[in-house]
Amino acid sequence: MHIEVEETAAEPVRLFRINTGSCNGCDVELAVTSAVTEFDVEQLGCSYTGSAHEGDILLITGPLTVRAKDEVLRLYAETPQDKVTVAVGVCPVSGGVFRDSYAVDGPLERHLPVDVNVPGCPPRPQALLAGVARALEILRARRGGGERGGEPGDRKCPITDNFPARGRLSFDPGACVDCRMCRHVCAAGAIRFEEGERGARLTLWHNSCVFCGLCSHYCPTGALSVTGDWRLDHRAVDAFAQVERGEVPYAPCSGCGDPIIPAAPQLLHAAFRRPTPEIEKLTTLCPACRRRMSIGAPVR
Ligand code: SF4
Ligand code: SF4
Structure with a gap:
């Protein structure tokens, strides 16, 4: 899979990172996007900055702890008005395994506008690059091209890896026996069952799934499987469409x-x-x- 990106001007787009109380898993993956050549954000015409005032794209990790909230909102207020905000990992998107904790006040979109979600726990570096590429599209549209917008070009992100781990879950209703073991073992609460008129319906939320693979491991029939499809980045307005569904017919x-x-x-x-x-x-x-x-x- 190739990630289409546009040619960029000489001045890089600045990425500013905010940790709202994460376990640092996503932050380690973000470090890969500046330390490992193959995944470097420079290939998208971006570079990291330590200054909130320069942040064209904000990369926000963590479930937004009660303790960190005021500082996060203060930092956010210091960033440019027309920046693009990316929620990195399931924690800022949905709360992940911390969603019901007394110590968190997320998800992030309750407190500030989010433009792009990159779910995963943590997302792969490939997924992070895809999310940044999507944020760049929004940034260019928001700023109408210009100095940092760049001209259209044909640069591609050379990431084609499809290693079968830490990707979306796939559901085969034909193999499911409705035992609901998957829901029982899912600590993230990503799986829901409903009784329909014609069958039992499974819904799996990619924005809550932490890629642990337990549902797939314990499923007695192989109806759930982990795929290598890591391309889960999406515009935040499309968050409710990020589901795997299937009906097991009666x-x-x-x-x-x-x-x-x-x-x-x-x-x-x-x-x-x-x-x-x-x-x-x-x-x-x-x-x-x-x-x-x-x-x-x-x-x-
Ligand atoms: S997907 Fe597998 S574990 Fe889940 S209800 Fe179906 S058979 Fe059981
Ligand atoms: S891999 Fe399965 S068990 Fe683990 S969080 Fe995702 S849906 Fe839940």
Whole structure:
């Protein structure tokens, strides 16, 4: 995947970083974007500054702790009016695993305008560059080109890595058996289930997911899997569209006709090397009919 960027003028766009009380995971990844040539923000025509007054793009990490809030807002007020603000990592975007803590006062957008979200815990350096490239587009539109806006060009960010870790989760409803183990193990509260008219609906919020992979690890059927797709940056106004959805359809119980979620073949083959016809029959029955069958009573 290539990140399209525009040619920049000689004067770099300044990036100013604010830590609102993070664990420093995102800040370590940001350090990579100035210390490692392959991921250097210089290839986007940017450089870091230590002065809030020079900040064209603000990169904000952390869940916004109660203790840090006043200082963060003071720093924010010192930055230029027409800057672009990027929330880096799930903490400023949604609170991440800290969202219900008494010690945080986020998410960030409750207190100041956010333009770009780069979710992840932490986001990869590739994702950070993609987020900065998106912020540059907004900055140019906001400032109408000009001295730091640069002219259109064909420079590309040479990041094409697709290593399968720390990317978006993918859901296969056809393999899901509605056991909800994934929701149980998700410390970030990123997974929700609802009962629909035709099936059970899963919603997974990319803006809350911390890429821990536990849902995928504990899913008995492989219905959830971690992909290498790290390109999760988006405009903050599109935050509510950043979801993975799927509906696990109900099927009628082969005994009484009540709606059930049948066992997917993946579960059957995980549990039994060679399922017998009797076991396969059990998978099409509701719990009440299974109990009747197991004691030899006739199934309705
Ligand atoms: S995705 Fe996997 S863990 Fe989650 S409910 Fe479906 S089968 Fe269970
Ligand atoms: S990888 Fe799965 S368990 Fe971990 S935060 Fe994301 S949705 Fe939750």
